[in-house]
Amino acid sequence: MTKRIRTAVGIVGSGPAGLLLSQLLARQGIDTIVIDRQPREYIEGRIRAGVLEWSTVEVLSDAGVGERMMAEGLPHGGFDLAFQGDHHRIDLEGLTGKRVMVYGQTEITKDLFEKRATGGQIFHLGVSDTRLEEIHSDKPRIHFQKDSEDYEIECDFIAGCDGFHGVSRQAFPSDTIALFERVYPFGWLGLLTARPPVAEELIYTNHERGFSLCSMRSKALSRYYLQVPVDETVEAWSDDRFWDELTIRLGEDTSRSLETGPSIEKSIAPLRSFVAEPMQYGRLFLAGDAAHIVPPTGAKGLNLAVADVRLLSDALIAHYREGTATLLESYSERCLARIWKVERFSWYLTTMMHQFPDNNAFEQRMQRAEFEYVAQSECASMAIAENYVGLPLERG
Numbered sequence: 001m002t003k004r005i006r007t008a009v010g011i012v013g014s015g016p017a018g019l020l021l022s023q024l025l026a027r028q029g030i031d032t033i034v035i036d037r038q039p040r041e042y043i044e045g046r047i048r049a050g051v052l053e054w055s056t057v058e059v060l061s062d063a064g065v066g067e068r069m070m071a072e073g074l075p076h077g078g079f080d081l082a083f084q085g086d087h088h089r090i091d092l093e094g095l096t097g098k099r100v101m102v103y104g105q106t107e108i109t110k111d112l113f114e115k116r117a118t119g120g121q122i123f124h125l126g127v128s129d130t131r132l133e134e135i136h137s138d139k140p141r142i143h144f145q146k147d148s149e150d151y152e153i154e155c156d157f158i159a160g161c162d163g164f165h166g167v168s169r170q171a172f173p174s175d176t177i178a179l180f181e182r183v184y185p186f187g188w189l190g191l192l193t194a195r196p197p198v199a200e201e202l203i204y205t206n207h208e209r210g211f212s213l214c215s216m217r218s219k220a221l222s223r224y225y226l227q228v229p230v231d232e233t234v235e236a237w238s239d240d241r242f243w244d245e246l247t248i249r250l251g252e253d254t255s256r257s258l259e260t261g262p263s264i265e266k267s268i269a270p271l272r273s274f275v276a277e278p279m280q281y282g283r284l285f286l287a288g289d290a291a292h293i294v295p296p297t298g299a300k301g302l303n304l305a306v307a308d309v310r311l312l313s314d315a316l317i318a319h320y321r322e323g324t325a326t327l328l329e330s331y332s333e334r335c336l337a338r339i340w341k342v343e344r345f346s347w348y349l350t351t352m353m354h355q356f357p358d359n360n361a362f363e364q365r366m367q368r369a370e371f372e373y374v375a376q377s378e379c380a381s382m383a384i385a386e387n388y389v390g391l392p393l394e395r396g
Contacts, residue, residue, distance in 0.1 A: 002150040007033040010142045010155035013162030017288035017305040019112035024313040035124040048105035051299035053390030056306045073103035079202040088375035095385040104217040132171040136282030163289040184271040188225045195259040197222045207249040211354045271295040278332035298346035345387040
């Protein structure tokens with residue numbers, strides 16, 4: 001027998017996007033149910049990005065989940081671009097008056113889970129066979145199985161926050177959605193280690209052997225990345241090999257401050273740019289990676305998801321509090337206007353800072369010329385800075 005449940009908004013996916021949406025709606029008295037195919041321990045353990053636009057910091061604080069972030073996060077006023085041994089600092093605060101915050105997505109997820117669990121959120125985690133039905137009607141439904149039992153959630157609306165491989169985008173009729181994609185011929189091999197960062201700010205490096213990034217999660221926890229071929233395997237990289245290669249790409253001066261140590265986690269993430277248009281069909285609304293992917297070079301994936309959720313929560317609150325559908329009807333258009341600009345920035349920084357196997361001598365010189373232009377032009381540096389700290393969010 002199917003167990004039937006009723007809620008205002010059914011949320012598919014319990015990553016930061018789904019959890020934040022449930023929190024913002026709960027603060028307005030709007031009921032939600034959150035489902036996910038993974039258990040909580042797995043979701044909280046995923047290693048993800050850690051650079052937050054200040055608007056993201058403000059949204060999390062306004063949602064009541066910013067206390068630990070503000071106590072433990074690391075505000076940064078700039079970052080370093082390095083190209084074949086030459087360095088140029090992007091002075092975020094000096095050029096824009098804004099900073100970013102280094103605070104791991106893993107920690108944000110933990111904070112949101114804790115807040116929602118203590119707030120009485122209904123979760124169904126570790127579910128299977130999820131499918132969305134009647135999404136173009138006024139009573140869309142979410143079906144799933146859990147512990148060998150069938151469930152059906154009847155909703156007013158469904159929020160698809162279940163990532164690139166989730167079921168939500170697949171529920172769109174094929175003739176109602178357009179997909180735009182660029183797959184890059186390399187990935188990022190990431191290593192997490194309990195060692196202090198090599199520098200106080202992030203370092204993005206273009207070396208003839210490939211891109212590298214020095215990042216951090218705290219003053220005692222560092223995250224490093226190497227560009228590797230798209231078909232590379234983690235097993236091919238011992239810790240010693242990773243550190244040797246990173247040392248070469250950073251150069252002698254920077255690597256003097258590098259403290260190596262055993263890896264806590266290693267993984268490879270392929271790079272792609274992806275956008276689905278539109279982000280809504282009937283009463284199903286996509287948010288986050290379900291609708292768009294950016295290469296991590298610009299640190300925009302989580303920030304884009306938070307921007308989506310901010311707009312979607314505004315629209316849903318307006319519907320329930322004021323009886324207006326204007327913001328819901330324009331949700332996709334308003335999101336995509338900003339998403340494409342963010343996609344452009346992430347593509348631009350990826351193109352300038354990576355070694356592309358098919359680049360000829362002309363294209364390599366263009367990369368060098370672009371770096372030198374940025375280093376010599378305050379306007380060019382300001383363009384990078386204003387994108388990095390986050391473009392304005394037009395909330396309507």
